[in-house]
Amino acid sequence: MFRSTSIILCGLVLSPLTSAQELPPAKATAAASVDAHAAALIDASTRIWEWAELALTEHRSSALLADMLAADGFTMQRGVSEMETAWVASFGSGEPVVAFLAEFDALPGLSQKAQVSQEARVPGECGHGCGHNLFGAGSVGAGIALKQAMLEHDLPGTVRVYGTPAEEHGIGKVWMVRDGMFDDVDVCLSWHPGDENEVDVLPSKALRSFEVTFSGRSAHAAGAPWKGVSALDAVEAFETGVNLLREHMPESARIHYVVTAGGDAPNVIPSTASIWLFTRGKDWPEQEQVFQHVMKIVEGADLMAWGEEHGDLAAGFKPAQVQMFTGLYHYNPNHTVARLMHRNLELIGPPDFSEEHHAFARGLQENFGLEPLGMHAEVRPFDPDPEPESGGSTDVANISWVCPTIDLSVANWPLEIPAHSWASTAASGSDGGKLAMLTAAKVLAASGIDVLTHPEEVSEARAEFERASAGFPYVSPVGPEDAPSLPSHLRAN
Numbered sequence: 318m319f320r321s322t323s324i325i326l327c328g329l330v331l332s333p334l335t336s337a338q339e340l341p342p343a344k345a346t347a348a349a350s351v352d353a354h355a356a357a358l359i360d361a362s363t364r365i366w367e368w369a370e371l372a373l374t375e376h377r378s379s380a381l382l383a384d385m386l387a388a389d390g391f392t393m394q395r396g397v398s399e400m401e402t403a404w405v406a407s408f409g410s411g412e413p414v415v416a417f418l419a420e421f422d423a424l425p426g427l428s429q430k431a432q433v434s435q436e437a438r439v440p441g442e443c444g445h446g447c448g449h450n451l452f453g454a455g456s457v458g459a460g461i462a463l464k465q466a467m468l469e470h471d472l473p474g475t476v477r478v479y480g481t482p483a484e485e486h487g488i489g490k491v492w493m494v495r496d497g498m499f500d501d502v503d504v505c506l507s508w509h510p511g512d513e514n515e516v517d518v519l520p521s522k523a524l525r526s527f528e529v530t531f532s533g534r535s536a537h538a539a540g541a542p543w544k545g546v547s548a549l550d551a552v553e554a555f556e557t558g559v560n561l562l563r564e565h566m567p568e569s570a571r572i573h574y575v576v577t578a579g580g581d582a583p584n585v586i587p588s589t590a591s592i593w594l595f596t597r598g599k600d601w602p603e604q605e606q607v608f609q610h611v612m613k614i615v616e617g618a619d620l621m622a623w624g625e626e627h628g629d630l631a632a633g634f635k636p637a638q639v640q641m642f643t644g645l646y647h648y649n650p651n652h653t654v655a656r657l658m659h660r661n662l663e664l665i666g667p668p669d670f671s672e673e674h675h676a677f678a679r680g681l682q683e684n685f686g687l688e689p690l691g692m693h694a695e696v697r698p699f700d701p702d703p704e705p706e707s708g709g710s711t712d713v714a715n716i717s718w719v720c721p722t723i724d725l726s727v728a729n730w731p732l733e734i735p736a737h738s739w740a741s742t743a744a745s746g747s748d749g750g751k752l753a754m755l756t757a758a759k760v761l762a763a764s765g766i767d768v769l770t771h772p773e774e775v776s777e778a779r780a781e782f783e784r785a786s787a788g789f790p791y792v793s794p795v796g797p798e799d800a801p802s803l804p805s806h807l808r809a810n
C-alpha cells in the first residue's frame with residue numbers, strides 16, 4: 318500500500334499519509350496537495366462542525382468553503398438557483414467536465430461533543446450527525462487537488478465543485494438540476510461519510526416531501542363545540558387514512574410524518590393544523606402512486622372534519638393546502654464510474670487509523686450499545702450486484718438522471734454507528750473522522766484525474782447512462798415558479 322511516515326498537524330497525528338512517490342505522477346501531485354492542505358481542510362471541517370448551521374441558513378459554512386476555492390483561483394458563482402448558500406466553483410475549460418459536490422448543512426437537536434459519551438455541546442442545538450462538515454471540506458480538498466494536478470501535468474478539461482445546501486431537506490441539488498447546472502457535466506463524483514470504505518451501487522428511494530395544512534373554525538371547546546370545526550380532527554382522520562393505506566402499499570414504499578401544528582390550547586378548537594410527510598417508493602413512479610393515493614386521503618379527511626358543512630358555502634371553509642417542498646428521484650448508479658472510483662479507492666487505500674482512533678471508536682460503539690469493533694480499516698470489495706436494502710433518499714439521485722454519477726463512502730464513523738445520531742455527530746468531529754476525510758479527498762481527486770485522462774471510460778459511462786435512462790427522461794419535480802422552502806415550524810426558527 319501507499320504509506321509514508323507520520324506528520325503532526327494542528328495537534329493531530331495524521332499517521333501515515335499517502336506516499337506521493339508511489340502513485341502515478343498526476344495522482345501523486347493530487348495526494349500531495351491534499352496533504353499540503355490538510356491543516357486548512359481539518360480546520361474548515363472543525364469550524365463547520367461547531368457552527369452546525371441548518372438547511373438554507375448555512376451562511377458561514379457555505380462562505381468558508383467558497384472562500385477557500387476562490388482563494389485558490391477558482392471562478393465563483395455564488396447565490397445560484399435562488400439559494401444564498403449555493404455556489405459553483407470552476408477551474409479549467411472545455412471537456413471533460415468533472416463535478417464534485419460539497420454539502421454543509423446540519424441536523425436539529427443533535428448537538429454533541431467530540432467524545433465517546435453522550436453530552437451536548439449546547440443542549441437543544443444542532444449537530445453534524447450526517448458528517449456534512451467533512452463532506453464539504455473533503456470535496457473542497459478534492460477540487461483544489463485536482464486543479465493542482467491539472468496545472469502541473471497539463472490535463473485537459475474543467476473541474477467544478479458545487480456547494481449544495483439543504484441536503485437534509487433534499488433541496489439544494491434539486492433546484493440546481495432544475496436550472497440545468499449539471500447539463501454539461503461528464504461525470505459527477507460524490508462521496509458521503511459512512512462507517513465503511515466502499516463504492517457501492519445500491520439504489521436509493523424516491524421521495525416527496527410535503528406539508529398538508531387543514532383549516533377549521535375556532536370555538537369554545539366546552540361552551541359551543543358544535544359551532545367549531547377542528548383542524549386537528551382533520552389531521553387525525555388523515556393519519557388514520559394514511560395508516561390504513563400502509564397495509565396495501567408495495568413492500569418497498571414508505572410513508573412517515575410529524576405533526577407540525579396541532580392547535581394551541583385544549584379549550585380552543587384548532588382552526589389550523591399541519592402535518593409534514595414523506596412518501597417514498599423504490600422508484601419515482603412507485604412513489605407517485607403512493608403520493609396520489611395520499612392526496613385522495615387529504616380530501617377525505619377534510620370531508621370528515623367538516624361534515625355537511627364541507628364545501629364552498631360553509632362559513633370559514635377552506636380546503637386543505639398542500640405545500641410541496643421537494644421531490645427526489647431514485648438513484649441511478651453508474652457502474653462504469655463506480656469501477657473507476659473503486660480502482661482509485663484501492664490505489665489510495667483505506668484511512669490508516671491509529672490505535673487511538675480505534676479506541677475512540679470502540680468507546681463510542683460501547684456507549685451506543687454496539688459491539689466494540691473499531692473503525693473499518695479495509696476496502697470493501699466492489700459488488701456490482703448488491704442485495705437491495707431498505708434505505709433512505711438523497712438529492713444526489715436527481716443528478717444521477719442528468720449525468721453519470723457515483724458515490725464513495727469513507728469510514729469517518731465507527732462500524733455500525735448510524736447516521737443522524739449523537740454518536741455520528743461525535744465521530745464527525747473526531748480526529749479519526751477528519752483523517753478519513755483526507756482519504757476521501759484523495760480518492761475523489763485521483764478519480765477525477767482518470768475522468769480527465771481516460772476518454773474511453775467517459776464514453777463508456779455516457780453509453781451506460783443513455784441505456785439506463787432510455788425511456789425515463791428526467792422531469793424536474795420542482796417547477797420554475799417553485800422557490801426552495803422549509804416546513805412552517807422550521808421557517809419560524
Ligand SMILES: [Zn+2]
Nearest residue numbers: 447449484509
Ligand atoms: Zn448526509
